[in-house]
Amino acid sequence: MKPNRTFPVRLARMVWPALLLCTLKLGPATRGFAQEKAGTTTSPWAIQVEPVQADEGQLPPDFAMAIYEDLIAQLTKTEKFQQVFRSGDHEADGVPNLLVLHMTLQNFERGNQTKRAVTTVAGATKVQVHLKVTTRDGNAVVDKDVQGTVRIFGENLKATFALAGSIAATLRDASLPAPSKGAGQ
Amino acid sequence: MPTSRQNTRSCILLLLPMVFSLCAGLFAQTAETSASTSTSGVRAMHVLGLEGVKRNLRGTLSVQPGGLDFMAGGAHGTVAVSSIEDVFTAQDSHQVGGKVLTVAKMGVPYGGGRALSLFTHEKVDSLTVEYRDATGGLHGVLFTMPMGQAEGLKKQLVDAGAHASIPVASPSEKPDAGGTKQ
Numbered sequence: 001m002k003p004n005r006t007f008p009v010r011l012a013r014m015v016w017p018a019l020l021l022c023t024l025k026l027g028p029a030t031r032g033f034a035q036e037k038a039g040t041t042t043s044p045w046a047i048q049v050e051p052v053q054a055d056e057g058q059l060p061p062d063f064a065m066a067i068y069e070d071l072i073a074q075l076t077k078t079e080k081f082q083q084v085f086r087s088g089d090h091e092a093d094g095v096p097n098l099l100v101l102h103m104t105l106q107n108f109e110r111g112n113q114t115k116r117a118v119t120t121v122a123g124a125t126k127v128q129v130h131l132k133v134t135t136r137d138g139n140a141v142v143d144k145d146v147q148g149t150v151r152i153f154g155e156n157l158k159a160t161f162a163l164a165g166s167i168a169a170t171l172r173d174a175s176l177p178a179p180s181k182g183a184g185q
Numbered sequence: 186m187p188t189s190r191q192n193t194r195s196c197i198l199l200l201l202p203m204v205f206s207l208c209a210g211l212f213a214q215t216a217e218t219s220a221s222t223s224t225s226g227v228r229a230m231h232v233l234g235l236e237g238v239k240r241n242l243r244g245t246l247s248v249q250p251g252g253l254d255f256m257a258g259g260a261h262g263t264v265a266v267s268s269i270e271d272v273f274t275a276q277d278s279h280q281v282g283g284k285v286l287t288v289a290k291m292g293v294p295y296g297g298g299r300a301l302s303l304f305t306h307e308k309v310d311s312l313t314v315e316y317r318d319a320t321g322g323l324h325g326v327l328f329t330m331p332m333g334q335a336e337g338l339k340k341q342l343v344d345a346g347a348h349a350s351i352p353v354a355s356p357s358e359k360p361d362a363g364g365t366k367q
Contacts, residue, residue: 051323060273060275061271061273061275061313061315062273062275062311062313062327064325065234065313065315065325065326065327066232066233066325066327068323068325069233069234069324069325069327070233085322086318086322086323086324087322087323088317088321088322088323089318089320089321089322090320090321091320112278113278113279113280113306114278114280114302114303114306117280117287117290117299117302118299118300118302118303119299120299153287155277155279155280156277156279157232157327
């Protein structure tokens with residue numbers, strides 16, 4: 001015989017996906033915050049962020065700018081670097097221990113939020129860049145491919161936030177060499 | 186004693202009005218914002234980049250003699266026309282209703298929420314402005330607004346003296362969907 005479920009039980013069954021969503025969203029955020037607080041050691045380096053280099057027509061300007069701005073915000077939040085400079089900032093010229101962050105676009109796929117919401121498997125937005133952090137004399141300190149993706153929830157631009165977060169995490173966890181006397185000059 | 190089917194029906198009856206009232210409110214707001222294009226500015230959302238203004242804040246975006254001006258409640262941000270290096274417009278579509286509607290849609294049984302997603306999206310214009318600060322640092326500001334408004338703002342900015350690598354599209358031309366550099 002089929003059990004006769006009461007209204008609260010039925011309602012609870014419908015509410016659990018919402019609770020699951022909250023857990024999924026809050027979990028990584030709090031975990032990331034805890035890791036960030038535990039593992040942050042300020043390096044003697046400052047960093048200058050250059051915008052993403054891409055062939056013409058490969059990356060929409062709004063995505064390029066969102067990656068750049070998100071990255072500056074996230075790098076500042078890690079407190080790994082003495083200072084975070086923007087591209088072209090003259091104040092960076094006199095800083096002795098300066099790293100320069102270059103990004104080259106590897107792959108960009110523009111998804112569709114409605115497709116994601118309807119199918120949950122299709123319509124992902126992906127951005128992949130090649131990350132290269134060099135000293136002023138050209139020595140590569142970090143050389144890696146990093147990807148940002150939005151798969152189910154969120155607007156297309158959320159991929160840029162994910163990418164910036166991955167790059168910031170990569171740099172936060174990277175062991176940077178001690179600046180040599182002539183490295184920053 | 187209510188049967189299982191009656192319970193399901195009552196749940197749907199409880200959730201659907203909530204979802205539809207949210208949608209109705211959002212569509213009404215969109216229609217209102219579309220109609221409010223005037224010299225006083227357009228309703229826009231600050232996505233990122235403006236100094237001293239929180240992200241995802243809705244307000245009024247206008248072109249003043251001094252530059253691009255965004256006002257939202259107590260928050261205020263300006264970008265001087267002389268510092269603007271480039272202006273881009275693009276189009277995108279997104280789901281309306283934010284997190285509240287997303288969660289509400291998840292509560293609709295039998296995948297009804299997914300079907301509802303087909304009707305809860307809207308096309309938006311985006312306006313990207315690149316500018317340099319006093320020390321030469323590159324900044325990017327991104328706004329979204331109801332469709333068909335970004336090109337007008339770009340034209341006003343270019344008329345005021347801002348530099349744009351892509352010329353302003355004439356009304357007959359369709360704006361580039363990707364907003365890519367040419």
